[in-house]
Amino acid sequence: MIEPINITTEELKDQRIIYIRFRGSYVEFRRKSKKLFNELFDFATANNLINPNKTKVLTIYDDNPFITDEKNLRTSVAMTIPTDAKVIESGKICESSISGRFAVGHFEMSGSQYGEAWQFMYQEWLFKDKAKPRDAVPFEMYITEPPKNLKDKSLTDIYIPIV
Amino acid sequence: MNDKTKNISSKQVYTRLINKTEDYIENNLKEVISLKDLARNAHLSEFHFHRIFKKYSSETVNEFVTRFKMERAAIFLCVNPKINITTISMEYGYNDSSSFSRTFKKHFGISPINYRKQQELSRKSNWFMK
Missing domain, CATH: 1.10.10 (Arc Repressor Mutant, subunit A)
Incomplete structure (x- = not known):
């Protein structure tokens, strides 16, 4: 099983994000995610929200596929935005913020290893009493751009909410 | 337009x-x-x-809020095996565990305690990324 380079903890305080929330199965989401990320980028570019050194892109897993029906299953593509940015929500784009404490698993992995990485964070780490879970949504943050194929690796952080 | x-x-x-x-x-x-x-x-x-x-x-506003809360409670029950049902009830705005359990059972067809047991037994290796 894939293991993280390391696991750290991070406290986020009102980290502003813009997002597009998708409703449907993960298969459908994967098929449409590129289009959704492009829509998000277009909005961010048009509104001067991108700071090349700071902006991070995320996938937020709002629901769990074993609990929520596919038609209601929510997955959000999101992007961090500066504290002082002015945003007028439009189209499918909404604004929100992320706060609280997270365990962050820092992974170098290929597109085919994401499932294993999530499994590691819950089964091999959280459930082994390394921390107490907090009721909030987990997400992936892309540190380097994920490659277009499933083989090449990139850096991705997995954020698990903890107390 | x-x-x-x-x-x-x-x-x-x-x-x-x-x-x-x-x-x-x-x-x-x-x-x-x-x-x-x-x-x-x-x-x-x-x-x-x-x-x-x-x-x-297709849902009423109340059904929507209840489903949202029940699904969140179900996730929290599963990732937090040690938490008791009374605490969970409070966490989701219910005054007592019996009204929470009743609502939970109505939504999932099974009590919160049995739901957790069932999930623990059948937790698949890819539970988090179907």
């Missing part, structure tokens, strides 16, 4: 309304949430909020 453009635009207004409503519930899981609260959060009158919601959703 032609009819098609109008429809897309009004669907997007609804999508944003639902997103903001979900974000509100997410931030207020511990509270008892009413139509009034959701309308106020969306800067709409109760009448207007209800009208937009009803036009697109």
